[in-house]
Amino acid sequence: MTVDPPSVSAVVIQPTFDDLGRPLLDTTFCVVDLETTGGSPAKGSKITEVGAVKIRGGEVLGEFQTLVNPDESIPAFITVLTGITDQMVIDAPRIDEVLPSFLEFAHGCVLVAHNAPFDTGFLRHAAGELGISWPRFEVLDTAVLARRALLRDEVPNVKLATLAAKFSEVTPDHRALTDARATVDVLHALFERLGSLGVTTFEEVRDFTAAVSPAQRAKRHLADHLPDAPGVYLFRRSDGEVLYVGTSRSLRRRVRSYFTRAETRSRMGEMIALAERVDPVVCATALEAQVRELRLIDEHRPPYNRRSKFPDRQSWIKLTSEPWPRLSIVTRVLDDGADYIGPFRRAAAESAVAALHESFRVRQCTTRFGKVPRRSPCALAELGRCLSPCDGSVDAERYGDEVQRLRDALHGDPAAHVVRHVEDKMTQLAAAERFEDAGAWRDRLAAFLRGSRRSQRLRSLTEQPQLVAAAPHEDGWEIHVVRHGRLAAAGILRRGTATWPWVESLVASAExxxxxxxxxxxxxxxETEAILRWLEQPGVRLIEGSWASPRWSTARHLDRYEVDRSMLAV
Structure with a gap:
């Protein structure tokens, strides 16, 4: 589908920074360390010292250090451990002065600490006691990061002193600023280690620190060959069976996340255990990737894609083409001269047919009649809900007029017949205080309107032999060729490229x-509905062909009948 016209250089897709994540070199970190009077703020322990170092791109941007008067005596064993005495903090500022200053220093940074829950727990507790709103800091724990990145034979444990002895010239001494400086060196060393594994953004580091099984992490190499480009990825077993199909604007980053991030969905964890390789399909545009994903799911029916479990469970309402036409629910659209609307879910199709039968007196029996039927009338005929062609009560012309009114409602504006008729019935039921019955007819009408709108939207595109449309792209324009509702070609027209030769080449090579x-x-x-949503986006322009969304007909009635989508979605 993606085309590289011969007269144009290959299109290079550069994902946005949002797609790639925040590079570590461009992320500002605030490495913080605290000294306290004990281990738990909830049990009354207080902060006695705050030390922090602000860094970006390997450079120190600033430092923050202050003792804190805890308004209580420091326990002797804490003094022995830290060297901080009561005399040292007697003239120090209290936490209500220190915390706002620290928050200003750390504003806009990712907080980093060794055993981060300890330090952030004290800071959050102090903020709560002072009535200060705690900022939504992103937090990175160097102890957890070291546990994930280092092997047992490299370091016996992940204590700060152990890691500093390996990676830093600073010796931790239980003073806040010194320990924060040592943590900075440890952080940089861990980033270098992760860089060799292809982890270069903060989002990837965050995923790397999540709880992941060793077996899952061991398969991380399956993403090494994937490009940082938009497209589709296929997880496969050793025998080539497709297990799962997904799409992303950055194939390598998305697939890597399966092996570096805790996967809470048990079925996906099971899929990852079975996967032995990942195949990429690079796409020019997000729409092409979405379409390819849908097609691949339909082709392979992967067991771990929910959408592939019941791919054929869609129904159409059919007005048959025979001497005495009737409504039926079918699963396929044939070239048989009949009229179709849909698709629906089965329950919604049944509700929609009930609304139509209430509005039009076409037969509901499934018997095949000749041109002059002779049978006994059914109960519906006796109740006046059927014109009763079975016993000759109606001639072909009058029955044909009823069928034509039904056909007009199926393909045009249903207001004159279906909507008005069902609304009259709802009004009668409500007047008789039969509100549940009135609600049931409201739901049937809504089911029909949804299916009719869907059918009209699909037809508006499937009837077009060719559309060529463009939308703004960061490198120029993304161009799509659509034929009869199917994406036939996609590409990126780069700035400075001659437009018409490029477009003509794309169209000539389209499917x-x-x-x-x-x-x-x-x-x-x-696929057609994905294309419709793309066409309706602001900024999309038609280069060739004409298309308009049919909002003038069924859609204008739907606002009054919006109901639970889980029951009536079609």
């Missing part, structure tokens, strides 16, 4: 698409 029948697209319904 040939054979039209389908009725509203059913030449491909997956979900």
């Amino acid at each position: 040939t698409v054979t039209p389908s029948h009725g509203p059913c697209p030449s491909g997956l319904v979900e």
Whole structure:
């Protein structure tokens, strides 16, 4: 689908910074350490010293250090450990002065600490006691990071003193600023270690520190060959079976996250255990990636994609083409001269048919009649809900008029017949205080309106032999060729490239698409709807062809009948 026209240099897709994450070199960190009177702020322990170092790109931007008067005597064993005495803090500022100054120093930074829950726990507790809103700091724990990045034979434990002896010239001494400086060196050393593993952004570091099983992390190499480009990825077993299909704007970063981030979904953990390789499909645009994902799921039916479990469970409402037409619910659209709307979920299709049968007196029996049927009338005919062609009560012309009104409601504006008729019934039921029954008819009408709107939207695109549309892209324009509702080609027109030769080359190499029948697209319904959503985005321009979303018909009635989508989504 992606095309590189021969007259144009290859298109290079540069993901945005949001897609790639925040590079570690451009992220500002505030490494903090505290000294306290004890181990728990909840049990009354207080802060006695705050030390912090602000760094970015390996350079120190500033330091913060102050003793803190805890307003209580420092225990003797703490003095022995830290060297901080009551005399040293008697003239020091209290926490209500220190904390605002520290928060200003750390503003906009990622907080880093060794055994971070201890330090951040004291700071958050102090903020709560002072009525200060705690900022939503992102926090990185060097102890956890070291535990994930280092092997047992490298360091016996991840205590700060142990790590500093290996990675720093600073010796921790239980004073806040000294320990913070040692933590800075440890952090830089760990970043260098992760860099050799391809971890270069803060988001990747954060994922790396998540709880991941050794077996899961051992498969991280499966992402090494993937590009930082948008596209689709396929997890496969050793025999080539596709286990899972996904899409991302950065294939390598997304796939790597499966092996460096805790996966809470048990089925995905099971999938990762089975996977032996990951195949990429690089795409030019996000729409192409979305479409390819849908097609690959439909082709392979991967067991770990929820959308592939029941891919064929969609229904269409059909107005048959026979001497005495009727409504039926089918799973396929054929080239048989019949009228179709949909697709629906099965329950929604049944509700929609009930609304139509309430509005039009077409037969509901499944018997095949000749041109002059002769049978006994059914109960519906006796109740006046069917024109009763079975016993000759109606001629073909009058029955044909009823069918034509039904056909008009299916393909045009249903207000004159379906909406008005069902609303009258709802009003009668409500007047009789039969509110549940009125609500049931509201739901049936909504099911029909949703399916009718979906059908009209699909038809608006499937009837177009070719559309060429463009949308702004950071490198120029993304161009898509759409034929009969199917994406036939996609590419990026770079700035400075001659437009028409490039577009003509893209169109000439686009996939040939054979039209389908009725509203059913030449491909997956979900693909056509993804294209429709893209076409409706602000800034999209048509280069060739014409298309308009049919908002003038069914859609204008839906606002009054918005109900639980889980029951009536179609």
